[in-house]
Amino acid sequence: MASFAQQIGGLRCLPLSNSRLSKSSSSSRLQTQKPNSLKVVSAVPTSANAQVKERQKLKQLFEEAYERCRTSPMEGVSFTIEEFHSAIEKYDFNSEIGTKVKGTVFNTDANGAVVDITAKSSAFLPLREACIYNLKHVEEAGIVSGLRDEFVIIGENERDDSLILSLRSIQYDLAWERCRQLQAEDVVIKGKVVGANKGGVVAMVEGLRGFIPFSQISTKSAAEDLLDKELPLKFVEVDQEQTRLVLSNRKAMADSQAQLGIGSVVIGTVQSLKPYGAFIDIGGINGLLHVSQISHDRVSDISTVLQPGDTLKVMILSHDRERGRVSLSTKKLEPTPGDMIRNPKLVFEKAEEMAQTFRQRIAQAEAMARADMLRFQPESGLSLSSEGILGPLSTDLPLEGLDLSDVPPADDL
DSSP states (O other), X not given: OHHHHHHHHHOOOOOOOSSHHHHHHHHHHHHHHHHHHHHHHHHHHHHHHHHHHHHHHHHHHHHHHHHHHHHOTTTTOSSOHHHHHHHHHHTOOOOXXXXXXXXXXXXXXXXXXXXXXSSSSOEEEEGGGSOSSOOSSGGGGTOOTTOEEEEEEEEEOTTTOOEEEESHHHHHHHHHHHHHHHHHHTOOEEEEEEEEETTEEEEEETTEEEEEEGGGOSSOOOHHHHTTOEEEEEEEEXXXXXTEEEEEHHHHHHHHXXXXXXXXXXXXXEEEEETTEEEEESSSSXXXXXXXXXXXXXXXXXXXXXXXXXXXXXEEEEEETXXXXXXXXXXXXXXSTTHHXXXXXXXXXXXXXXXXXXXXXXXXXHHHHHHHHHHTOGGGOEEEOTTSOEEXXXXXXXXXXXXXXXXXXXXXX
C-alpha cells in the first residue's frame, strides 16, 4: 500500500490548455502513463490476499494445537503421567540436616569439593569435613572428580542456598563403632601420643583422641618423652555419648608378655631405683625387682648392686595381667647364694640353666603334693607316677604315703 501511494503521489497533472496541441500532448501522456498505473493497482489485491491467507493459516494451526492440549494433552508423548511423577520422586530427597545422600564429586580445590547430589543446586564438601584426620587437600583422602560416595547434610549456605556436606561425621560414627568392637575383642592396637596433661597423655586411635592415665603407662618416662611415639594400647572405656575414650598401655604390654609364664627368663634394663627395689624394663613393660628378690644375701643398698641402664636377666615370679604388674627375681637365678652381689656375670651366664632347675623343682613339688592328696582318696582309683603323670592306681604309690622331706622350703620356691 505504501508503494502504491508513493507511485500515486508521484503522478503530476499537466496544466489544461485550450490548444489542440495541448490536448493531444496531454492525451498522449495519459496514454503513456496508463499502463504503469494499471500495473500498480492490479498488484495491491494480490499482496493483501497472501497476507490474509497466511494469517488464517497460523490461526488455524494455533486453534488446532489449543484443542489438542485441551482434549488430548498426552497425545504423542512417549511416557505416562505416572512415569513422570516416578522420575521426579527418584531424584527427590530430604534436605534436612542429618540426612544421608548419595553424590558424585565433579570438582575439587584447596577449600574442598563440589558434589552433585541431583538437587536444585550443587553441594559443597569443606576440607575440614572431608576426613576424620587433618588434611591439606581433599585428594589426600581419595576424594577426586568422579568419586561417588555417601555424604551427610550438616548445613546450608545462606548466600546461594547450596547444601554443606560432610564425610567426617560418618567416619566419626564408624570410628566409635570400631573402637567398641576392638574393646569387645580385647585386642591390642597402636596409638600415637599427640599431647599430654597433668593426668596422663593423649593418643590418636582410629582417628579419635583417647586418654591414657599415667597409672596405665608401663614405663616411667616423662610425658614429653612420649610425644610422637607409638604405644601398644588396649581399651578400658569406650563411651561415645560422653565422648570418653580411656586406654591402657599396661594392659597391652601385659598381653604382649602373656606367653612368658612363671619361671620364664627375660632380658631387662634397669630403669630406676627405689628403696624397696628396682624397676626393670622387659620389652616395654616395667617389672619390679623387689629388694628381697635380688639375692639370697641381704642387700641393704640397691645401688651397690644395680645402676640405671644395667642389662641383666631376670625371672618372672608373677604376672598380674589385670593390673599390668610383673614381679621379677634374680635371687632364683643365683648358682650359689650371694652371686648377684659377688659375681653378677655368672648369674647372667647361668640364668637359663638355673631357671630350668627351678621349674623342675616346682613341677616335682606339685606332683608330690598331688600324689599325697590321692593317698587320702584311694577310692578315686588314680595315682601319680614318679614322673608326675596321672594314671590308674598302682603299687608305685606306697600305702604309707610319700616322703616329703626332700621338698624345698617355701621360701626357695
